[in-house]
Amino acid sequence: MRRAIQVGIAAAGVVAFGILSGGTFAQGGGQAALTTGAWSSATPTNDAPNPYTTVEGWAKLPAGREWGSTSAVDVDKDGKSIWVGERCGTMPGPNGAMVSTNSCWDAANNKMREFDPVLKFDSTGKLVKSFGAGMMVFPHGIHVDRDGNIWMTDGNDNLPRRRPGAPADAPLPPKPEKVVGHQVFKFSPDGKLLLTLGKPGGNPPGADAEDPASFYQPNDVITYPNGDILVAEGHGGANSRLILFDKTGKFIKQFGKKGTGLQGEFDQPHGLAFDSQGRLFVADRANNRIQILDPKTFETKATWYQFSRLSGIYIDKNDMIYGADSESGSVNPSHYMWKRGIRVGSAKDGKVIAFILDPSNNGLTYEAVDGKLVAKMADGSRPPGGTLAAEGVVVDKDGIIYGAEVGPHKLQRYVKK
Numbered sequence: 001m002r003r004a005i006q007v008g009i010a011a012a013g014v015v016a017f018g019i020l021s022g023g024t025f026a027q028g029g030g031q032a033a034l035t036t037g038a039w040s041s042a043t044p045t046n047d048a049p050n051p052y053t054t055v056e057g058w059a060k061l062p063a064g065r066e067w068g069s070t071s072a073v074d075v076d077k078d079g080k081s082i083w084v085g086e087r088c089g090t091m092p093g094p095n096g097a098m099v100s101t102n103s104c105w106d107a108a109n110n111k112m113r114e115f116d117p118v119l120k121f122d123s124t125g126k127l128v129k130s131f132g133a134g135m136m137v138f139p140h141g142i143h144v145d146r147d148g149n150i151w152m153t154d155g156n157d158n159l160p161r162r163r164p165g166a167p168a169d170a171p172l173p174p175k176p177e178k179v180v181g182h183q184v185f186k187f188s189p190d191g192k193l194l195l196t197l198g199k200p201g202g203n204p205p206g207a208d209a210e211d212p213a214s215f216y217q218p219n220d221v222i223t224y225p226n227g228d229i230l231v232a233e234g235h236g237g238a239n240s241r242l243i244l245f246d247k248t249g250k251f252i253k254q255f256g257k258k259g260t261g262l263q264g265e266f267d268q269p270h271g272l273a274f275d276s277q278g279r280l281f282v283a284d285r286a287n288n289r290i291q292i293l294d295p296k297t298f299e300t301k302a303t304w305y306q307f308s309r310l311s312g313i314y315i316d317k318n319d320m321i322y323g324a325d326s327e328s329g330s331v332n333p334s335h336y337m338w339k340r341g342i343r344v345g346s347a348k349d350g351k352v353i354a355f356i357l358d359p360s361n362n363g364l365t366y367e368a369v370d371g372k373l374v375a376k377m378a379d380g381s382r383p384p385g386g387t388l389a390a391e392g393v394v395v396d397k398d399g400i401i402y403g404a405e406v407g408p409h410k411l412q413r414y415v416k417k
Contacts, residue, residue: 037260039288042305044338048355052401055413058125059084065115066090068100070411071311071391072139073404077148077189079397080123084404084411085139085152088115100409105137105158110174112137118152118187123396125413131191137181141220141232141271142392149194150187153218155235157181157201182215184231195249197231206238213251215243222272223247224295232269232282234258240266242282242298255298260287263300271313271392273321275347283310283323288335290323304350308338311391312404319347324390324403329364331387333373336366340389342403342414356401356414358389 059082061067072085088104104113116130117139132139138156145151158180160172182202186195198214205216217235224230227247234240240258245251259265269291271283279301280293288309292302307313309332312324323343329336340358345351363378375383390403390412401414 037288038303039305039335045306045308045343045352046339046355046357048343048352050356051354051417052356052414053417054356055415056410058413059119059121059411060125060127061089061119062127066098067409067411069102069406069409070139070404071387071406072142072152073312073392073394073402073411074142074144074150074314075394075396075402076120076144077146081128082121082394082396082402082411083142083144083150084119084121085142086115086117086119087139088113088117090409102406103137103156104134104139105156105180107158107161107173110176112158112178112180118150118191129189129191131187132185134178135180135185135193136183141218143221143223143272145223146225148189150189151221151223151229152185152187153221153231154181154183154185155217155219159201182218184215184218184221184229197229197245197249208233208239208241208254212243212254213245219268219270220272222274224274225278228252230272230280232272234266234268235270236268236286240269242266242269262291262303264298266291270311273313273315275315276317276319279347281313281315281321281347283313285309285311285327286332288328288332288338302350306350306352307343307345309335311387312393314394315347316395320395321345321347322393322395322401324393326358326387326389326391326406329361329366329375330385333366333375336373336375342390342393342401344401356403360384360388 068087068089070086074083087102090098090100106113112134116133118132120129122128136154137158140155141153143151158176162170179201184197203214203216215233218231218233220232222230229245231243241254241256243254256264256266266284267286269282270285273281278295280295282291284291290304291300307323308325309328310323311326314322325340328338328340339361342356343352344354365376367374377383387406391406392404395401403412
């Protein structure tokens with residue numbers, strides 16, 4: 001049985017692909033099972049007005065470097081400069097076109113790429129500082145603390161892997177001279193390394209109990225007013241937890257496990273933020289929800305679904321939430337009724353008041369065929385797939401929003417109309 005479901009307004013299709021943690025997500029007309037969860041009873045918040053204008057090409061990279069994938073963006077202590085974690089630009093693809101490798105590790109040549117992944121732009125979009133070359137494979141989450149220091153999470157590693165499709169007994173590539181990955185770094189504003197959390201190369205998948213102070217795919221990091229450090233870990237594997245350290249990097253405790261429960265369970269805790277009350281907001285991405293936790297006990301105080309499937313979350317001084325959904329309908333077809341984009345709303349009452357729509361939603365429909373969802377474009381082009389629109393999001397002191405995009409390889413700027 002076929003059933004067509006309209007999502008968006010008919011327009012020219014946008015083709016996009018994302019590569020994440022070594023795997024390529026490309027929907028491209030493929031099928032996915034119709035599934036449900038606690039989120040399925042929530043009404044999609046797709047109709048809020050968009051009071052913003054999109055500014056393309058605001059941030060300028062030096063000659064010879066193009067934007068690659070980025071999911072990490074935060075605002076400097078000055079309230080107007082912008083810090084970005086970027087995955088080392090592009091390289092020639094099979095057909096000669098420049099494509100994002102989504103990684104600072106050049107697996108073909110068994111070496112780290114030479115670009116700096118940590119970038120600072122002033123309020124005009126000029127690159128004024130960069131550092132971090134050779135230190136991280138997959139810059140993923142970023143946090144600027146109260147003293148202006150920059151924290152970065154590295155969500156992958158450069159350990160040898162067999163090429164996709166290779167036999168299970170095929171020899172592994174040679175081990176790199178220096179193992180890098182699955183760590184959290186603290187830098188001064190000038191790029192001096194101040195602190196490192198976790199061991200290079202991280203824990204083997206599922207081995208966090210053996211070394212809880214190290215990581216496998218750390219997503220985000222945030223600091224408490226007293227300097228304590230909280231890391232969110234788990235990007236689709238068996239691990240989903242929060243790890244707390246004191247300000248010196250001493251391990252205090254870990255909390256949580258993978259699951260769908262309302263207390264102590266997460267599935268891809270992808271972003272972290274505090275509101276003015278000190279409550280901890282966790283973007284629990286694969287559960288399509290925000291978990292609002294007590295910052296000390298991590299007890300769940302509330303669960304919100306109205307901000308959709310959040311990859312990134314930011315809360316400003318006025319307790320306004322900025323939430324970036326980069327996956328609904330593409331990486332996660334069962335969440336197709338929720339359109340991708342940036343939702344803005346109140347951390348006090350949870351009301352969504354604005355929505356910046358991802359343009360790749362335009363012309364997209366889903367057709368239910370024998371219990372499966374098939375994505376189609378109105379103009380017959382290939383449906384967009386992968387991680388689209390902003391994954392990371394931040395707002396500066398003037399209310400200008402910035403979105404870090406993995407699939408489209410952009411840092412977008414949104415100003416009030």
